Amino acid sequence: MxxxxxxxxxxxxxxxxxxxxxxxxxxxxxxxxxxxxxxxxxxxxxxxxxxxxxxxxxxxxxxxxxxxxxxxxxxxxxxxxxxxxxxxxxFKGRVRLLCNTSTLSEHLPELLADFLVTHPNIDIDLEEQPSLRILHAMRHGTADIGIISDAMDASDLQTRPFRDDPLTLILPVDHPLCSFTSIRFTQTLDHEFVGMSASSALGIYLEEQALHAGKRLRIRVRAEGFDGVIRMVAHGAGLGIVPQAAVNRWQGSGTFKALRLDDSWADRRLLLCAADFDTLPGYAKALLKHLE
Structure with missing residues (x-):
């Protein structure tokens, strides 16, 4: 051959x-x-x-x-x-790292920047994917490290905790659902949403959850990134679902209300995963140690 x-x-x-x-x-x-x-x-x-x-x-x-x-x-x-x-x-070692939307937007930028500054001989091939596709890639050996939601069955892989990452419903201050103190996802599905881009991992995940409930998300407009969703919701365009970390980080103008989602899949944790942490190449182990 x-x-x-x-x-x-x-x-x-x-x-x-x-x-x-x-x-x-x-x-x-x-x-x-x-x-x-x-x-x-x-x-x-x-x-x-x-x-x-x-x-x-x-x-x-x-x-x-x-x-x-x-x-x-x-x-x-x-x-x-x-x-x-x-x-x-x-020579530059290259780590292939797959993660979901929330991880990419809220948890990794500063972490990866600090790592790249202190490890000039290592590059990172970073890609956003839904957790199911990340699991598929890890099982088939096409990535070094993945970061997934703990809602996924990763029992055949090795995992370690990364971050808590609950999802939060955000809504305009004059929305009919503002009287709730907490809410289930199914209670929102008769209302209109500001959605994530159709290709985003979180956008795909939320639409799957709606289909499991027998409905479809009523999306009026799609935004690129959590800041875009928050800005549109604050100006009355509809409901949105974003990570609590994005709400905590928000410093823009406009007001909105945030409600906890009473769904087990929304109270999620992010996990680092690999086929075998011990057999990762040295440059991937260096990144893993930095992320833990």
């Missing part, structure tokens, strides 16, 4: 994205070049690695095996480079 590290990184990116076009883009390759590399891998193995469909690609059993080995090989190379960093000037 003939391959190089570009082939292996490309294949992992394709598995993560679920299609060759996105995998090629993430690998900084043209679609034609990426397709040719994958065909060459399949030819050298004399077996298909991907099942092509209308909605993208999925790995065959051989593709899953290659993905696992590719991840291990690339991790070993990065570990070697990290261990020899004092001798190989210019």
């Amino acid at each position: 003939h391959f190089d590290f570009i082939d292996l990184r490309l294949f992992l990116n394709v598995l993560e994205a679920g299609n060759i076009t996105a995998g090629a883009t993430h690998s900084h390759l043209s679609l034609a070049s990426a397709s040719a590399r994958i065909r060459a891998l399949e030819a050298s193995l004399d077996t298909p690695l991907l099942e092509r469909g209308r909605r993208g690609v999925t790995p065959t059993p051989a593709g899953k095996a290659l993905g696992q080995h590719a991840r291990l090989i690339l991790q070993q190379v990065e570990r070697m480079q990290f261990d020899l960093a004092d001798y190989a000037k210019g």
Whole structure:
């Protein structure tokens, strides 16, 4: 079998994205070049690695095996480079970190900035994903560390506490629900919302919770980021659901009311997770220690 590290990184990116076009883009390759590399891998193995469909690609059993080995090989190379960093000037270890919307917006910016300042030889590949997709990535070895909600079943992974992260309902001060002192999510679903962007992890999660209750969120407008949601709610556009940390941090103009959500899934904690903390490469362990 003939391959190089570009082939292996490309294949992992394709598995993560679920299609060759996105995998090629993430690998900084043209679609034609990426397709040719994958065909060459399949030819050298004399077996298909991907099942092509209308909605993208999925790995065959051989593709899953290659993905696992590719991840291990690339991790070993990065570990070697990290261990020899004092001798190989210019090398930068790279940690792949996946997290949900709240973590990315409220808890990580200062933490990661401080880490990058004190660890000039380590870069971070940071990506926002819903907790379910983070779990999928961790189980398939396509990320080093994940940060997920404790509402997810991560019993097959190792976890450590990260932060408390309760969700809070915010509403205009003249809204009919202002008379409540606490409220359940289902009691809000007949009212209009300011939603998060359709691609945000929290936005997806809240719409799933509404569907579990047999309804859909009545979204009038979507905002980019928690500050945008709060500003629109404060000016009367509708209800919003944001992390309590975003409410605590708010220093903008306008007033609104915040109510605790009496739903177990809203009283959440964030967890660090990995397949095995002890086997993480040294640069990933350095980041893990900083986050704990």
